[in-house]
Amino acid sequence: MKPLPSIADAEYDGRTVLVRSDLNVPLRSGAVEDDFRLEAALPTIRALRAAGARVVVCSHLGRPKGIDPAFSMRPVGERLGVLGGFPVTIAADVAGAGASAAVAAQGDEVVVLENTRFEPGETANDPDLSDRLAALADAFVMDAFGSAHRAHSSTVGVAERLPSAAGPLLLAEVEAFEKILGSPDRPYVVVLGGAKVSDKLGVIRALLPKVDVMLVGGAMCFTLLAAEGFAVGRSLVEEDMLDSAAAVLASSDGSRLTLPTDLVAADRMAADARHRVVAAASIPGESVCLDIGPETAERFSAMLDGADTVFWNGPMGVFEWEPFAAGTRRVAQAIAGSSAYSVVGGGDSVAALRAMALDGKVSHLSTGGGAGLELIEQGSLPGIEVLRARSGRPAPAPGS
Ligand code: ADP
Ligand code: MG
Numbered sequence: 001m002k003p004l005p006s007i008a009d010a011e012y013d014g015r016t017v018l019v020r021s022d023l024n025v026p027l028r029s030g031a032v033e034d035d036f037r038l039e040a041a042l043p044t045i046r047a048l049r050a051a052g053a054r055v056v057v058c059s060h061l062g063r064p065k066g067i068d069p070a071f072s073m074r075p076v077g078e079r080l081g082v083l084g085g086f087p088v089t090i091a092a093d094v095a096g097a098g099a100s101a102a103v104a105a106q107g108d109e110v111v112v113l114e115n116t117r118f119e120p121g122e123t124a125n126d127p128d129l130s131d132r133l134a135a136l137a138d139a140f141v142m143d144a145f146g147s148a149h150r151a152h153s154s155t156v157g158v159a160e161r162l163p164s165a166a167g168p169l170l171l172a173e174v175e176a177f178e179k180i181l182g183s184p185d186r187p188y189v190v191v192l193g194g195a196k197v198s199d200k201l202g203v204i205r206a207l208l209p210k211v212d213v214m215l216v217g218g219a220m221c222f223t224l225l226a227a228e229g230f231a232v233g234r235s236l237v238e239e240d241m242l243d244s245a246a247a248v249l250a251s252s253d254g255s256r257l258t259l260p261t262d263l264v265a266a267d268r269m270a271a272d273a274r275h276r277v278v279a280a281a282s283i284p285g286e287s288v289c290l291d292i293g294p295e296t297a298e299r300f301s302a303m304l305d306g307a308d309t310v311f312w313n314g315p316m317g318v319f320e321w322e323p324f325a326a327g328t329r330r331v332a333q334a335i336a337g338s339s340a341y342s343v344v345g346g347g348d349s350v351a352a353l354r355a356m357a358l359d360g361k362v363s364h365l366s367t368g369g370g371a372g373l374e375l376i377e378q379g380s381l382p383g384i385e386v387l388r389a390r391s392g393r394p395a396p397a398p399g400s
Pocket of ligand 2: 346347348369
């Protein structure tokens with residue numbers, strides 16, 4: 001496979017560089033609620049500035065339908081500048097007169113373009129928008145792993161039009177996923193959980209042949225338990241996924257899949273619900289299970305202790321509610337405490353680790369949720385392939 005072009009191979013001194021970062025952060029009352037993705041984006045921006053580039057950053061934020069001030073990049077760009085310790089100008093638009101003016105007037109500051117989703121052409125990878133984005137800069141750096149599974153103007157279209165490289169964050173993400181998809185050190189243990197089995201059945205299929213054991217908790221385990229014939233009460237089951245779940249369990253690799261043997265059953269879906277530990281074989285019909293039980297958590301933890309490679313995606317229970325956080329905490333502690341090479345992906349799993357201050361104890365904390373899952377399923381992503389396809393092309397001569 002052709003290597004990804006990196007920023008170390010290009011000359012950026014005096015050039016204007018458009019960086020596609022993933023600044024899609026949660027906002028609360030108009031302020032950034034979690035800095036994880038901003039902090040992850042900073043080293044690339046700093047490296048380009050140190051290389052003499054004028055840096056223009058773009059990203060999408062949320063899912064606005066057209067221009068919507070509630071989704072402006074302003075608070076995000078300002079926070080980026082505070083964390084990065086550099087001045088920031090927020091352009092008045094994505095790739096119109098406002099962006100051109102901000103770039104034309106650019107001095108030492110970082111220019112942050114408006115939310116790329118303000119442009120209707122963004123998600124359609126519209127050639128006109130890609131042209132206008134490309135016209136803003138001399139080179140492009142793709143660093144938004146969390147958006148690399150989308151062939152949009154700001155991820156793929158612009159990369160087809162400018163000398164392009166993968167940013168250090170994107171390279172680190174690709175390297176981490178290559179490790180867990182290639183020939184990982186064994187035992188290789190994968191832990192999957194989270195909300196929907198429909199989101200992750202493809203990942204189960206892709207990883208089962210590679211792992212020594214796959215541990216499944218979270219809401220998604222109930223569709224699998226139901227497919228095995230267990231009565232799961234009112235726990236979340238995706239009826240239309242039962243057949244596919246049964247097929248995976250019946251496959252030759254299905255024996256590596258380990259389901260909970262006990263669960264925390266609640267009388268309703270609420271933080272203050274009455275709850276007790278029950279065996280998987282005797283879940284009361286009126287209850288909804290909101291966490292794996294202590295016996296399962298111990299078993300999962302013991303298997304993680306012996307692992308040499310770990311991938312974790314998806315919380316084991318409704319960890320946002322303290323009575324149902326123990327399973328997720330136990331798994332997080334086991335991964336953090338192990339000497340295995342560990343990759344954790346998924347917005348909620350990463351948030352759980354960060355809330356427990358264990359994020360520094362894993363080998364790689366991924367900034368991509370859906371992108372990571374799609375990379376596992378498909379083996380590559382459009383926002384990565386476009387860079388590989390263009391690698392080896394000569395960089396423009398200085399001053400061109
Ligand atoms: P990630 O963002 O890490 O990929 P998901 O988005 O797939 O994870 O799932 C996270 C959500 O799953 C959390 O909001 C959590 O409350 C929910 N969840 C986990 N276990 C259960 C359960 N047993 N019942 C209902 N929801 C659950
Ligand atoms: Mg999530």
